[in-house]
Amino acid sequence: MSNTTPQASVLVISSLVASSQVGGRVTNQVLNAASIRPVFVPTVVLGRHPGLGAPGGGPAPTDLMASTLDGVRANGVLDRADAIFTGYFHNPDQVRLAAGLIAETRAQRPECLVMVDPILGDGAADGGDEGLYVSAETARAIRDELIPLASVITPNRFELAWLSRSEIKTSEDAVKAARGLAPVVMCTSAPAALNQVSVICVTQDDAFSAYMPRIDPAPYGTGDVFAASALVERLTGARWRDAAARGMARISHVLDETRLAGDARDLLLTAQTLQTPLRAPALRRVGAQRPAWVMGLDGCKAGWAAVMVDLNGIEAPRRAVFEQFQDAYDWGAQVIAVDMPIGFEAAASDPPGRACERLARQRLGPRRSSIFPSPLRIALSASDYEQANQLNRAAGGPGLSKQAYHLFAKIREIDDVMTPDLSRGVVFETHPELTFTELSGEPALHRKKTREGREERLALLVAQGLPEALFEPHPFKAGLCAPDDLIDAGLCVVTAMRIAGGEAVRLPDDPPEDGRGLLMALHA
Template identity: 30%
Template sequence: MAILSIQSQVLNGSVGNTAAAFIYARLGLEVWPLPSVILSHHPGHGGSEGGPVKQARLAALVTGLAARGAFARCEAVVSGYLGAEAAVPVVTDAIARARASHPGALYFCDPVLGDSGRIYVPHALVDATRTHLLPRADIATPNPFELEILTGLPVPDRAHAFRAMAQLGPGLVILTGFTGTDTTPGTLDILMLEAGNPYHHTVEALPRPFSGAGDAFSALFLAAYLPHRNARRALAAAAAASAALLAATASGGHDELAIVPAQHLWTAAFAAATATET
């Protein structure tokens, strides 16, 4: 069971593939991390160096995987932060190769486009995500702002959020970090719509956000989902492991997710949740 993960990579930090690849491997999954962008560190810290990987190079790497026959064991293709529209044809090609070689292979789209009212990718990538990636996706994990810009629908409360999630396209949509008018103060909702069935899971809100939390959650969810395709159990596992990881990060005073130093905590939470029938 292998995962092709196409998203950003930082040399220092815990975002994108730098977070996801360790999580997948630590949970026993084979992962092929393909960097769409390589940076010295998260741009939010200022002064980062690096940039996008050229489309031709990305395409050649995917072709090399195919020549090796690797797609026959590719259980899922994941896309996260792509940075530019040029990466989209590489993702769609990888999806087609995976599905041709491994019937039942999933495409997991984490549309990393913006947050808190700000789009931080070119608008062409937003359009390409809407028209080329989401129609191919089995699973999508937008945040509330991304859901609004992709659907054009406001999400002031759970009912409106579920309505927008239904419009997004994929059969399984998970909305992370939701705070609406019907959310309990001091908490965040994780909303899930699976085959039209709404479900919500409430978690404690931390005093401040951490870069990479969404990337880690997506990796944890997919790692729990692939073996049994049980969405509620996977959501419970991802939420529990994310809570343990974020609590350890906050209590340790880290400015990056403590994925490696706190691995004993979040893996224990993940294992306990996946062992529970839901």
């Protein structure tokens, strides 16, 4: 998991079980390990998990819980919490107290994330009441009063079936059941092969699944680890489907460490276990029958460095070097994001330069010089550097650097292929440094050709779900495709993924066309 700022905080409303690694105790440990401050309001105080025998303790009285929440409110927690997380509730009155507090918060701060882990029961996923281990009244209160306020819910397979009043036998059943319950549903213990467990992340437009080997018997608390880990990943910038995959990876790691420690009853939750960087399992779009490729391209000495990603997760990511842009285009990717200008002004503007470049430089700060001024279209017809300079100046533009002129051959390759329709739906201009800045929140600290610069960019690519082995060790001769060229192509394919998912930033919002009808926009 990536650490976030110490100021981040989450209001946690769940169980406190003194001697078992479950419930709110687990949630707090996961949040603390990521330097996120939990504010914990217990719904019950128990001595141990009820599955181990008489738990001792009991529920927080309604008036005591209401008074506690009043104190939390008076202390300004609701004014600054990044998220509210709810877990176990003992009775409907507790649910209504939490729902009222969440509704109040969302009315004032709609951006506050609300994660509901609907802890209802376990059993056959047929939608019936037999597997409930809370009262039916409590379950109905969670379904009817709390779920409608949630940004994301994390039910197990039984709970999803109960909440949706449907039977779940297949992944497609789970997706159908999840739609409409909440904006995002992460279903754990989803349908999978006998030797696997699955999580399915369902949004309004998409659904992805990830798998890990089944471990039986598993200690109590794995669902708590998953929900809290996915929340941390989301708060530190991950897409929901990536947050789900990384939450599953965290469970797998915790179970491995627990098994090695030799105690099958309680999860081993140390700071090291919760902070170890992990490789998330592959994600696959539910129901997909064929790959859906996107491509990132960056110019290199041999032609074009390319990284390709199958959005459906059927095929593993690939890398290649293409001799010509036409070759890369003919490969058949649905979206191509390329680090090269697309669309050119006919004459100098005021202020000078394309609007997309001016806006990008403002965001890049110390990395602004990495975006070269694009030539005016007339200059592309030049046969040598001196003529290009003359033509650019004659049209009112500035002189051109030799570095910018050396890009002309590749610019022409793209320009020869481009049409107005392609510039709106297939081939998009991007810039690796802009993508890095957009995703990390600040420009890269180091130049890309340095060891430190490679490491920070590679870390971001891995965080975005690309395998490190795609880039390290570098697979091509450096004289033909340099290591930073492939890293830049990786950043470009991340932009292509964001474009395909409707998540990309476009500069400017309403881009102008050039004289050929090509959009002049940068994407990240």
